[in-house]
Amino acid sequence: MTNVNPVTFTIVVVLFLVVTFVGFAAARWRRAENMLHLNEWGLGGRGFGTFIGWFLLGGDLYTAYTFIAVPALVFASGSIGFFAVSYTILVFPIAFIFLPRLWSVSRVHNYVTPADFIRGRYGSRGLSLAAAFTGILALMPYIALQLVGIQAVLTVMGVAAGASNPYVQDIPLFVAFIVLAVFTYVSGLRAPAAISFIKDTLIYVFVLVAIFYIPSRLGGWEHIFGLVKTHMASTNPKTGKPFGTFIPTSKSTGSTQFDFVTLSIGSAMALFLYPHTITGALSTRRRDVIKRNMALLPAYSVLLGCIALFGYMAIADKTTAGEVKKADNAQLAVPYLFQHMFPSWFTGIAFAGIIIGALVPAAIMAIAAANLFTRNIFKDFFKPDASARLETRVSQWASLVVKFGALAFAIWLPHTFSINLQLLGGVWILQLFVMLVGGLFTRWFHRWALLIAWAAGMVFGTVAAYKVSSPTESHWANSSDIVFGHSVYIGFTALVINVVLSVVLTLVFKAVRAPEGADETLPHQYRADPSDTPAPVPAGAASD
Amino acid sequence: MSESTKHRNAAAAHPVTAAVIVLLLTATIFFTIWIPLYAVETPKIGSWPFFYFYLLAYMPVVAIVLWITMLLQRRLAGREADQ
Numbered sequence: 001m002t003n004v005n006p007v008t009f010t011i012v013v014v015l016f017l018v019v020t021f022v023g024f025a026a027a028r029w030r031r032a033e034n035m036l037h038l039n040e041w042g043l044g045g046r047g048f049g050t051f052i053g054w055f056l057l058g059g060d061l062y063t064a065y066t067f068i069a070v071p072a073l074v075f076a077s078g079s080i081g082f083f084a085v086s087y088t089i090l091v092f093p094i095a096f097i098f099l100p101r102l103w104s105v106s107r108v109h110n111y112v113t114p115a116d117f118i119r120g121r122y123g124s125r126g127l128s129l130a131a132a133f134t135g136i137l138a139l140m141p142y143i144a145l146q147l148v149g150i151q152a153v154l155t156v157m158g159v160a161a162g163a164s165n166p167y168v169q170d171i172p173l174f175v176a177f178i179v180l181a182v183f184t185y186v187s188g189l190r191a192p193a194a195i196s197f198i199k200d201t202l203i204y205v206f207v208l209v210a211i212f213y214i215p216s217r218l219g220g221w222e223h224i225f226g227l228v229k230t231h232m233a234s235t236n237p238k239t240g241k242p243f244g245t246f247i248p249t250s251k252s253t254g255s256t257q258f259d260f261v262t263l264s265i266g267s268a269m270a271l272f273l274y275p276h277t278i279t280g281a282l283s284t285r286r287r288d289v290i291k292r293n294m295a296l297l298p299a300y301s302v303l304l305g306c307i308a309l310f311g312y313m314a315i316a317d318k319t320t321a322g323e324v325k326k327a328d329n330a331q332l333a334v335p336y337l338f339q340h341m342f343p344s345w346f347t348g349i350a351f352a353g354i355i356i357g358a359l360v361p362a363a364i365m366a367i368a369a370a371n372l373f374t375r376n377i378f379k380d381f382f383k384p385d386a387s388a389r390l391e392t393r394v395s396q397w398a399s400l401v402v403k404f405g406a407l408a409f410a411i412w413l414p415h416t417f418s419i420n421l422q423l424l425g426g427v428w429i430l431q432l433f434v435m436l437v438g439g440l441f442t443r444w445f446h447r448w449a450l451l452i453a454w455a456a457g458m459v460f461g462t463v464a465a466y467k468v469s470s471p472t473e474s475h476w477a478n479s480s481d482i483v484f485g486h487s488v489y490i491g492f493t494a495l496v497i498n499v500v501l502s503v504v505l506t507l508v509f510k511a512v513r514a515p516e517g518a519d520e521t522l523p524h525q526y527r528a529d530p531s532d533t534p535a536p537v538p539a540g541a542a543s544d
Numbered sequence: 545m546s547e548s549t550k551h552r553n554a555a556a557a558h559p560v561t562a563a564v565i566v567l568l569l570t571a572t573i574f575f576t577i578w579i580p581l582y583a584v585e586t587p588k589i590g591s592w593p594f595f596y597f598y599l600l601a602y603m604p605v606v607a608i609v610l611w612i613t614m615l616l617q618r619r620l621a622g623r624e625a626d627q
Binding site: 079086089096220247250260298299302306309 | 604611
């Protein structure tokens with residue numbers, strides 16, 4: 001802890017204490033009569049309006065890892081990193097089409113998780129188990145990556161460095177995580193909802209200041225873009241190829257346009273399939289709240305566009321670029337950039353913004369994973385008569401288990417492992433597209449066909465990602481591979497396989513008259529907009 | 545009359561509004577994924593290459609289009625209630 005700046009450190013600690021207080025106090029916010037209920041603990045009472053919904057969804061969608069990894073990719077490879085900007089545009093029209101339907105049917109039937117809907121729609125516990133399993137599997141490394149984001153900031157602050165004992169080194173991370181785990185246990189979704197106000201404000205402030213201030217210190221945009229263009233065209237000694245592309249290329253050799261578009265479409269389709277974003281969406285009060293937020297949330301994407309550009313600023317600033325190269329970790333680009341460009345008090349605000357920015361999605365992810373476990377594994381397979389009170393208790397404990405699992409991930413496994421798993425997480429979660437989004441519009445697909453197609457997509461995606469190598473890595477080098485001469489996002493290819501198999505096998509199963517599951521939903525329920533608060537007991541739960 | 549046929553009638557009775565909604569949503573998606581349209585360096589907007597300018601400037605456009613779509617859908621639903 002030798003190089004710690006006292007001003008930066010104090011500001012980060014003070015803001016963290018504020019967040020801790022808010023996290024615990026949130027348990028009393030919009031308090032319901034019976035808090036021992038999943039609609040309360042797991043969905044914050046299902047009563048958030050447009051305003052809270054905007055902060056919650058924004059804080060939920062844009063994770064700390066985004067703030068670290070997107071500029072890191074831009075720093076390392078150039079324009080391909082801007083797929084993240086393109087996908088956060090694309091996600092809103094796509095979600096605008098299907099999310100209100102999911103909200104309505106979940107409201108009518110009191111579904112808490114996306115897997116609840118799948119069970120109700122296809123009458124298949126197996127299919128809902130597959131969805132729950134995929135969701136939990138994709139969320140664990142995602143939570144771990146929030147910790148990796150926190151670690152990047154702590155490293156640059158000097159807090160995590162210097163100690164030879166890895167356990168001493170990780171003490172600040174332990175503290176942050178235990179606090180997070182306890183307030184999530186106590187307050188449920190109310191805690192991240194309340195904290196998201198602080199997160200979003202801090203991030204808005206530091207991004208807007210940085211986007212105007214840093215370029216003025218670096219000699220203007222013209223200069224930055226010029227330097228980046230030269231840098232991207234120069235040869236990387238490690239690979240013998242150019243560092244990256246300044247504008248996505250269309251040439252037959254080294255085309256990155258196809259890669260850009262498939263990454264963008266795949267990620268946009270995946271974003272609202274993640275259980276934690278669905279948890280955020282289901283916590284809103286009315287159907288129109290979702291639609292309004294799809295139109296209002298692009299304001300948050302503008303921030304992401306600015307954050308991506310920080311990667312270019314880090315290239316243009318010689319000191320930052322040198323330090324990142326020395327540490328051989330592109331993820332430190334943004335923290336180093338801030339440390340060099342800002343006075344220490346403002347660096348403290350920015351760092352606190354990133355750390356708090358990690359806590360909000362980590363809490364929602366743990367809640368979403370816990371709800372999946374409780375509703376679709378524990379209740380469906382072990383204790384069908386679980387009371388609402390027991391469900392909530394199980395979810396609370398499951399959220400702790402999930403979080404400590406993620407902590408173990410972040411500490412004991414190499415970070416590249418978490419990052420690879422998160423890349424895979426996107427590929428895996430996309431395999432829910434046909435059963436979930438398809439199911440919202442048609443009951444044509446056969447449940448067995450969906451299950452086999454899901455398994456095929458999962459296996460193909462995992463194997464294909466494992467086989468990608470690069471001059472520096474033997475496996476898991478990238479989330480894209482070559483299909484018909486084009487570089488294509490693996491999740492996209494796996495989804496195409498999934499869709500084709502779903503269609504073909506459905507025709508086969510229908511031809512042999514395989515038994516269809518019972519559908520408990522009705523067509524008009526997908527457009528329903530009940531204004532009254534939902535019934536106190538989720539569908540199928542025994543009251544106590 | 546069931547809820548579902550009522551909804552279909554609303555779209556059928558106001559084909560223009562329904563078509564405009566579909567068109568707007570398709571257009572917002574198309575102008576993002578049709579990358580050859582904007583993966584170019586020139587014309588520069590100020591000191592910004594076109595690619596980077598387009599990505600940032602397109603976000604508010606999507607926001608406005610989605611808001612209009614929502615209003616149109618509400619109008620469609622409102623007319624349905626009148627009938």
